[in-house]
Amino acid sequence: MLKFDTSNAVPFLPENWLTSRLDALDSARVKLENGSGLGGDYTGWVHLPRDYDKEEFARIQAAAERIRKDSQALVVIGIGGSYLGARAVVELVNSPNFNLTHKNGPAIYFAGNGLSTDAMLEVIDLIKDKDWSINVISKSGTTTEPAVAFRIFKNLLEEKYGKEEARKRIYATTDAHKGALKGLADAEGYEEFVVPDAVGGRYSVLTAVGLLPIACAGVDIVELMAGAEEAMTALTAPGQDNPAWQYAAARHALYTAGKKVEILVGYEPSFRFFGEWWKQLFGETEGKEGKALFPASVEFTADLHSMGQYIQQGERLMLETVVRFEKSRGSMEIPHDPDNVDGLNFLAGKDLSFVAEQAMRGTLLAHVDGGVPNLMVTAPGRDARSVGALIYFFEYACGLSGYLLEINPFDQPGVEAYKNNMYALLGKPGYEDKKAELEARL
Numbered sequence: 001m002l003k004f005d006t007s008n009a010v011p012f013l014p015e016n017w018l019t020s021r022l023d024a025l026d027s028a029r030v031k032l033e034n035g036s037g038l039g040g041d042y043t044g045w046v047h048l049p050r051d052y053d054k055e056e057f058a059r060i061q062a063a064a065e066r067i068r069k070d071s072q073a074l075v076v077i078g079i080g081g082s083y084l085g086a087r088a089v090v091e092l093v094n095s096p097n098f099n100l101t102h103k104n105g106p107a108i109y110f111a112g113n114g115l116s117t118d119a120m121l122e123v124i125d126l127i128k129d130k131d132w133s134i135n136v137i138s139k140s141g142t143t144t145e146p147a148v149a150f151r152i153f154k155n156l157l158e159e160k161y162g163k164e165e166a167r168k169r170i171y172a173t174t175d176a177h178k179g180a181l182k183g184l185a186d187a188e189g190y191e192e193f194v195v196p197d198a199v200g201g202r203y204s205v206l207t208a209v210g211l212l213p214i215a216c217a218g219v220d221i222v223e224l225m226a227g228a229e230e231a232m233t234a235l236t237a238p239g240q241d242n243p244a245w246q247y248a249a250a251r252h253a254l255y256t257a258g259k260k261v262e263i264l265v266g267y268e269p270s271f272r273f274f275g276e277w278w279k280q281l282f283g284e285t286e287g288k289e290g291k292a293l294f295p296a297s298v299e300f301t302a303d304l305h306s307m308g309q310y311i312q313q314g315e316r317l318m319l320e321t322v323v324r325f326e327k328s329r330g331s332m333e334i335p336h337d338p339d340n341v342d343g344l345n346f347l348a349g350k351d352l353s354f355v356a357e358q359a360m361r362g363t364l365l366a367h368v369d370g371g372v373p374n375l376m377v378t379a380p381g382r383d384a385r386s387v388g389a390l391i392y393f394f395e396y397a398c399g400l401s402g403y404l405l406e407i408n409p410f411d412q413p414g415v416e417a418y419k420n421n422m423y424a425l426l427g428k429p430g431y432e433d434k435k436a437e438l439e440a441r442l
């Protein structure tokens, strides 16, 4: 199970940081439990690890098996919550070099998560001579980036295989009832998977949204769900020993005390996209009404040689939340060198993970001495079960945090502003007046 440690934040916290929030935490817990708070229609993720649709889960496993047999590449089209969770888990459980290192299943390419022509051309080049399939994912079914990408990849697939065969290679994950993608999937007869009504994009990694691409990457999704369920059982129970309560309370107390930025720190390159997923989770949940910690992420030790300077001595804005994994998968002994020109023989015979551990401990103390409170989450490893628990821990703590901040944790009205401007500038019918107004300003 996960461990959570506040001891390196205590010097920065008022004595009653937890006790003064117990009532608010319990009220947040009840809101998440019953869907009785702001945005309560979107709390379907709370019991998802136990109550998920088992029939659909079996279909996800079967579809993943099929894709693993008939495809050398899978193009996963989606953005935001329809992208980051899958990539986070594929990379964290496997590797950021997944497409180079795993030969017994399809390479996974992510598309539709931006509007870069060059990125799209590159994916097309990488897949064109392979057998490939598409998993198009959009809860709303109307998001511009994935919709544009789907048009392009669908045409390519149809050119390669013909319309009939292409249809069998397209898997659509979308709303159960509405949206353009739902209409298209029904009309074309694609195999469909559902983003449940009560689960918003950033909380959807443990639905078909994440599970199909994750299973295609060979990750054991039964274990992933089991880890999440274990965490759900532990974290939905009230009490001041609850690590999610402690995390939500500590970050809220530090925010109240003036901190503005929370940096998620990882020491594994495979953790990078987990940080991206975490940033959407907290950024979209909390960043509204002029409030909230700004979620950032770094990769140590690499960023200790760049951002480390700012963290140690720049504006005292931030706290750090370090996610650490207890065990490396392999071992790597540091060799003895008779010449010892680099002076490293004092490390000869030691394991690289011992060096990493001391780097982490040293950094922790240096940053605390520099005025940066450190919170620490420890997971047993990067296996599917631990990662399932880690996902649930952050989701649940984020839900609690949103209610402590007294905002609606489950909407994201702010993302519409850029979309409306983009639609107007693109000449979307109905936006004519806005277009004229914006063009005049540019």
Ligand SMILES: O=P(O)(O)OC[C@H]1O[C@H](O)[C@H](O)[C@@H](O)[C@@H]1O
Pocket: 079, 080, 081, 082, 137, 138, 139, 140, 141, 142, 143, 146, 201, 202, 284, 412, 415
């Ligand atoms: O799954 P979709 O409906 O395509 O949404 C994808 C993403 O885009 C939106 O703009 C939202 O801000 C995100 O919360 C969402 O995850």
